[in-house]
Amino acid sequence: MKKTLSILLSLLLIAGCITSNTVIANASSNSTKRVVTYFPSWGVYQAGQQHITVDKIPWDKITHVNHAFFEITSDFKIQTTDSYADFENTNFPHAAKADWNKYPNTGYPEGTVFGHFGEYKYYKSKYPNVKILISVGGWTRSNMFHEAASTEQNRKTLANSMVDVMKQYPFIDGIDVDWEYPTETRASEDQYDRGCVGGPEDKHNFTLLLKTIRETFDENNMQDKLLTVAVSAGASKIKNTEPDKYSQYVDYIGVMTYDFAGGWDKVTGHLAGLYLNPNDTTRPNFDMDDAMKLFRDTYNVPSNKLLAGSPLYSRGWANVQPGPNGDGLFQPGDSNFKGNLGDGGQYSWYDIKNIENAQGWVKYRDPIAKTPYLYNANTKQFLTYEDKTSLKERINYINDNNYGGLIVWDSSGDDVKNGWPMHTQMYNGLIK
Template sequence: MKKTISTLIASLFMASILVPQVSTTASATETPNKRIVTYFPSWGIYQAGQKNVQVKDIAWDKVTHVNHGFFEINNSYQIQTTDSYADFENEGFPHAPQADWDKYPNTGYPKDAVFGHFGEYKYYKSKYPNVKLLISVGGWTRSDKFHEIAASPEKRKILANSMVDFMKKYNFVDGMDIDWEYPTVTRAPEDQYDRGCVGGPEDKQNFTLLLKDIRETFNANGMKDKLLTVAVSAGESKIRNTEPDKYAQYVDYIGVMTYDFAGSWDTTTGHLAGIYGNPNDADKSRAKFNMNDAMNIFVNDYKVPKDKLLGGTPLYSRGWGNVQAGPNGDGLFQKGDGTFKGNLGEGGQYSWFDLKNLEKAPGWTKYRDPIAKVPYLYNASTKQFLTYEDETSLQERINYINSNNYGGLIVWDASGDDFDGARTMHTILYNGLIKNNPLPPTPENKPQKALLTVDNSTNTGSFNLTINIPNNSLATSYKLYENNSVIKEGTINSNAFSDTLKITSKAVGNYTYRIDTINENGTTVGDNVVVTVKETPNINLPLAGVLSVDNQKNNGNYTVTLNIPAKSLATNYKLYENNTVVKEGTVTDLSFSFKYTVTSKAVGNYSYKLETINTNGQTVSNLLNVTVEKAPIPPTDSDWKVGTSYKIGDIVKYNGHTYKCTIANTALDGWTPEAVPALWQRIN
């Protein structure tokens, strides 16, 4: 898949009225007033046009959410990666776990080691715990299963449970984004990598039911704080093919793909992502194909809360070839075709960082539409036209979001920015939506924020959390969270409140704590406190023993050898077979060795481990796996004999081993089974 997924880029970049591209992530506990959601294209590592983008290239300090695009749905109705190598197996990324065979003798890696893109996500989530990571499911080429699943309560449940299972396994993932493109629409595959889409009128109601079941499944599994978002079309007809007024209650926010309003699938040039509509556009089918009209449909017709609506910004272009200059000499709203190919594929697709060079290239002239508030490029010599987003139009888009109190912007995609430089576009987003747009003041009737501190943010598993709630905070109760699960709660009065919670014996890992203050008027979310528990050796624990076996694959007879080194500090040992103790005893300060003989074991797999024990605890040895294979067929002759005629399949014993005849022969002196392996296959 890692080879074929790279060819999907053209498909994944279609129109928001026609194509996918975006998913959404929101955070119930985040502090910024606005959201900046950037998409990471997993196939970008194979694409020179996307600078072989990696997770490290994401502007982690400039975003609130990262959406991983894309996961698909398999034939068992469960989510799965579209590229297992890139997502989970590639060991070549900068922060991949390093093997430590002394510490982890069986595999070299701890049990929670993660490689690929998700190993990088795990690392960056430890550095930026407030950035939310979501999995975008579907997209333009992988929406083929939604219609079938949404129509069935049983299949909806299977899908939702698979999402829960994934987030339990990878607990640094903060939620799921549903990118069904699009409900009610049936579309044939465009190429061998595209699965098309199946749709019907029943999708309108079933889309809502799908989101309802996923949300309720998250809640029922203790995942109320996990995010559920959607990426939806900005085209009016596709908006009305769903029920935004009903499904909005189940999602944290709605990512409206306000781009791909025009492209080479149209016969006239236009704006990729106009903020406002220009009445001079000759293609009247695009009358409401602009950001302002799309957002107004959600707000005015479906009463969706504004802070749940995110617009979109494209870090790529669309274009046409064979475009005449037209009456204004700029190629805008003129006839064109799809012959113009950019560095990302057909239809004039360029990454934003390449467009910066084109702006200065000979033959190109830059224009700006004062009505739509977006730029475009025209080359009168080559008859080529490009529509895109630049720094000025992005700031206009941010101003629109802020002045209309919308929830933020989604970005397609992270690879388009100059990530080997200043990350210009993400910096503009951050400054405009967050840095220079602080949270509104807390209403007087809501409780004041509490203060949570830790005595040692990096420790070996024991630390103290101190809660401080100010006098006259208006709070009547509080909840203390660890990794989004409540671990302590209580009531408070108007006096100042302080409490210390002692945490002990915490396993190695990263833990995020926060305290929320509550009253009848709402909840004030506290700041996150991140604690890192590191592993330190306990010199008083016994040394580990070592297990070995004389024959790891056998027919049921084998010997396991236990070795415990001298001065191990162990006083006792226990030998486990499949987690059941089969041998135990005492140990002296001298080196200790013991053989455990197994006979007539049934066919199957057996795992052994050795615990060395003293009063300070126990240390586990390497894990030893033994496979008992099917016992050999009893021989037809007790021994191999010279002069005997053998046929294929005959079994003989020779020199303590069993052999099967593979070529019919008459045994000759010197042609022993050991000497002539071409005639005899040793099977034991």
């Protein structure tokens, strides 16, 4: 999957044939690792997410992009959560221009696509080896999975809908199922959140759903289309599914090895600790190493099918006392700390760089968990996040244990204007 862009451009320059339609090919590589970045479709509206659009995705630094999110309708079909942004917006950089003389009926040739998906179509022509997937569900749109998975008829309807979408948009390479979470019921948190409905039958029905989707792809000569899942890294949620059974139907499993700690907890901790610090008595065995080993060693999932997660955002707490070490770690706190992405100290990674150098903030590193944290003794605020050093540790861990790569939440958190340093580090460390 390695892209030798510089070699290709040199050859094209010599040949004198660089044009606006140049295909940027992906050269072969011995690496089987993946760098999967999530693209938040709503980020176009959010300053905290840099008003991100598809053309801002670091296409030469990833192997896969997951479009977040589609949802499941009441009749068990998938649909966009934002039709305008995904299919109608004509203001994106590569949107087709109307030619009423050539196309008198509509102004556009048949098959023209606008919105984010029009941009995907364009970039797929430039980066044909980058896989584009539609991610279904997520935290706010998992409400219909329980019913959709409950009968074979419903499962088949959903799977056929996925096939129909990929037939309509053949540049889409697969589906990412992000059911958060099987067996669990929770109420809606705000006007954007649909909550989730669950029951004990979800444990096996999740496996059956993935089996039906895979078989339906194959029946429609879509053996090359990918089926992936994003799953919890928490043991209590993992045991509510059957990784040893469902793993055979998916191309890889994205283990969300982040959100181990956040403002919902009453004690500070690490957002994405690589290892468990035994002083963290609030979250025993809630770390990347324990999660990945649980899938690999207990459920016998092949290591190359397991992708760890990297967060390009922070979590935080307010009203945190220094504690015995003066750094606020593993101390009581609350979520009354608003960042540029929301409550609970949520900042994009590119903003954290500025906070690191802001007055009053001190940076620390947990030598056991291998992750950084920031504490401000004046404001009593605490932040946990990923930095380049912890990312290097994460990449080394993946390589040393022959895991399949990284999923990244999300693309908008990187420093878009200054070379995508985090995605670059991921790509160089895993793919090159």
